[in-house]
Amino acid sequence: MTGIIWNILSFVVALSILVAVHEWGHYFVARLCKVKVLRFSIGFGKPLYKRVTSTGMEFVIAAVPLGGFVRMLDGRVDEISTQDLDVAFDQKPVLQRMAIVAAGPIVNFIFAVFALMAIGMLGTQSVKPIVGEVIPNSYAQQAQIQNYEEIIAVGERKVENWQDVSLELVRYSGENSIPLQVKTPNGSLEMRNLPINGWTLDPDSRDLFGDLGFKRFEPKVTKVLAYVEEDGPAALGGLQVNDEILKIDGTPMTNWGQIVGYIETRANQELAIDLLRNGANRSVVVNLGARNDDASKGYLGVVTSREAWPEEYIITTKLGPINAFFSGVDDTWRLMSTTVKMLGKLLTGDLSVKSLSGPISIAQGAGAHASYGLIAFLGFLALISVNLGIINLLPLPILDGGHLLYFTIEWITGKPVSEAIQEVGFKIGGALLFMVMVTAIFNDVLRNI
Numbered sequence: 001m002t003g004i005i006w007n008i009l010s011f012v013v014a015l016s017i018l019v020a021v022h023e024w025g026h027y028f029v030a031r032l033c034k035v036k037v038l039r040f041s042i043g044f045g046k047p048l049y050k051r052v053t054s055t056g057m058e059f060v061i062a063a064v065p066l067g068g069f070v071r072m073l074d075g076r077v078d079e080i081s082t083q084d085l086d087v088a089f090d091q092k093p094v095l096q097r098m099a100i101v102a103a104g105p106i107v108n109f110i111f112a113v114f115a116l117m118a119i120g121m122l123g124t125q126s127v128k129p130i131v132g133e134v135i136p137n138s139y140a141q142q143a144q145i146q147n148y149e150e151i152i153a154v155g156e157r158k159v160e161n162w163q164d165v166s167l168e169l170v171r172y173s174g175e176n177s178i179p180l181q182v183k184t185p186n187g188s189l190e191m192r193n194l195p196i197n198g199w200t201l202d203p204d205s206r207d208l209f210g211d212l213g214f215k216r217f218e219p220k221v222t223k224v225l226a227y228v229e230e231d232g233p234a235a236l237g238g239l240q241v242n243d244e245i246l247k248i249d250g251t252p253m254t255n256w257g258q259i260v261g262y263i264e265t266r267a268n269q270e271l272a273i274d275l276l277r278n279g280a281n282r283s284v285v286v287n288l289g290a291r292n293d294d295a296s297k298g299y300l301g302v303v304t305s306r307e308a309w310p311e312e313y314i315i316t317t318k319l320g321p322i323n324a325f326f327s328g329v330d331d332t333w334r335l336m337s338t339t340v341k342m343l344g345k346l347l348t349g350d351l352s353v354k355s356l357s358g359p360i361s362i363a364q365g366a367g368a369h370a371s372y373g374l375i376a377f378l379g380f381l382a383l384i385s386v387n388l389g390i391i392n393l394l395p396l397p398i399l400d401g402g403h404l405l406y407f408t409i410e411w412i413t414g415k416p417v418s419e420a421i422q423e424v425g426f427k428i429g430g431a432l433l434f435m436v437m438v439t440a441i442f443n444d445v446l447r448n449i
Contacts, residue, residue, distance in 0.1 A: 012065045014377075016042055018108070018385050019068040022392070025107030026070040026100055033096040036087040039071035072100075076419075098407045101400050108389030109332060112382040117328035119378050123318030126161035130217040130313060131182075138213025143194045145182065145214060152189065153181040157334075160315060162216060166208055167334065171341050173201040178212075219307040221256040232301025237286030239302065240277065247274035256304050263288060267298040335386040343390070397425035 020042050030037055037055070041047075043062030051059045072089040073080065080088050089097065129151040134140045151159060154168035155178070172178045178194040194212065201208070209216060224244045228235050245253055249272050253259045263271075267290040274283050289299040319327060393401040402425065410416045 010377075014381055014384065015065055017381060018111070018388055019043075019065075021111045021385065022104040022108050022388060023068045023070050025103035025105075028107075029100045029103035030070065030072055030089070033092055033100060034087055035089050035092060035100065036073040036084065037070060038073060039069075041071070042068045044068075094407050094411045098404055098411070101403045101407065102393075104400055105389035105392045108385045108392075109336065112332045112335065112385045112389075113325070113328040115328075115378045115382040115385070116331045117321075117324045119375050119382075120317065120319040120324030120327045121321060122375055123316070124375060126163065126315050126317070127217075127309065128313050128315060129159060129162050129165045131214050132217030133215040135210065135213045135215070139194050139196050139199070140213030142213075143180070143192045145180075145192055145194075146184070148185045148217070149182040151180055152183050155179055162209075167338055169208060169212065170201050171338055172196065173199065173342075174345050217313070219309055222305050222307060223253060223256055223259065224305045225302050226305035227303035229301035233286055233289045233299060234301045237273070238284040239273070239275070239286065242277070243282075244276040245273060246276055246281070248272070250274075263298040263300050265298065267291075267296055269298065332382065332386060335383060336390065339387055339390050343394075397422065397428065 023040060023042065027037055027040055037057045039058040039060060041058075041060040041062055043060075043065045044067060045062050045064040047060045047062050049061040053059060073084060073087060074089045075085075076090050078088070085091055089100070092100075131140075131145060131147055131149050131151070133147060134145055151165055153159060154165060155172075157164075157168050159165045159168060169178065176195070176197060178196055180192040180194055181189060182192055183189055196212065199212070222244075223246075225234075225239060225241055228239055228241055245259055247253060248259065248262050251262070253262070266288055269288055271286050271288060272283060273286055274281065276282075286300065289301070291297045291299045392399050393404070395401045395405045397403070397406070406417045406422060406425075
């Protein structure tokens with residue numbers, strides 16, 4: 001329950017920030033164009049907070065945090081006095097109206113740049129994308145990828161860490177091969193061609209790299225406990241952090257995999273555990289529990305430690321303001337181009353509609369990234385902000401992109417699109433958007449059953 005509440009709160013905070021940023025873009029350019037703004041709302045429905053500014057605008061925080069809007073004076077829906085004609089949205093030149101509408105998505109992209117710039121300035125630590133194991137009879141084995149090779153580039157794009165690699169790999173979903181450049185353990189650069197034969201991204205998979213046939217290098221797992229769950233079976237039996245498990249029921253345990261295998265086959269049983277604590281041998285008796293997802297498997301309630309990462313595998317990055325800005329621009333462009341490419345694959349059928357995510361998945365993502373700290377949460381905000389900006393630019397009449405389409409036609413032809421045609425367009429756009437949302441929510445439900 002605590003996790004659900006955390007996810008919901010993180011989702012509300014993340015979405016509120018991004019909606020405020022998006023709507024502020026519309027508001028700021030509207031004010032520059034001297035358009036009268038009547039209401040700035042974050043959320044829909046019943047107002048939870050309302051304040052009237054010195055310009056007469058209502059600033060509102062509403063109960064349903066799933067969007068927002070900027071309500072401008074508009075002769076198409078308002079009765080306008082003669083003295084207010086020059087501050088009405090519909091009376092402004094078409095290029096100004098286009099600028100006001102486009103400002104929301106554009107500010108989303110700018111926000112992403114500065115969020116990623118902040119990450120660069122705060123500093124990050126990541127690991128080089130070094131292959132730890134190649135899975136037999138896999139795509140990676142067909143490409144002759146070897147253990148301990150470092151991935152240097154995916155296609156023409158250089159990569160520095162696993163996040164870069166994953167972002168570039170998804171771009172190839174639905175294609176026949178992925179060109180990789182690797183650095184071998186002896187330092188030579190070689191090309192590998194990953195023959196994926198129409199592989200498509202599986203949204204239900206939690207292991208993108210495993211699907212392609214390789215595992216990331218990670219330090220070896222030890223038998224020393226790094227975490228003991230409070231009130232879990234291990235804690236109740238007397239196990240502590242930094243204990244090293246030596247034997248269970250008199251059987252020597254040579255590695256963590258052996259320990260896991262022994263425990264999983266003994267749900268709800270009593271175990272005698274010999275351990276090493278502070279250089280001294282001790283023995284405890286633990287009553288195992290059962291896993292929530294599979295009651296037939298035993299549960300101890302501990303997390304083990306790993307050996308230290310080799311120093312040469314660690315990348316520490318901290319940039320000055322100028323370099324961080326250009327890095328933010330480059331990363332934002334990468335996110336934008338990847339998002340557009342994936343949308344194109346959805347339309348062509350190269351990517352399944354199962355990959356669409358709704359509010360449940362976004363909430364889970366927000367909660368997970370928020371729990372990892374500020375840098376991870378900023379990265380999540382940048383990703384969602386880019387997606388929000390691009391989706392709003394789609395030429396659906398109910399979105400900013402649809403309004404821009406109508407204004408572009410007006411700019412070219414010299415006369416506005418008729419109200420009747422606009423109304424039909426809004427209905428079609430609303431129906432399509434509703435279908436997409438239903439599909440995304442349905443996907444969310446299936447993933448969480």
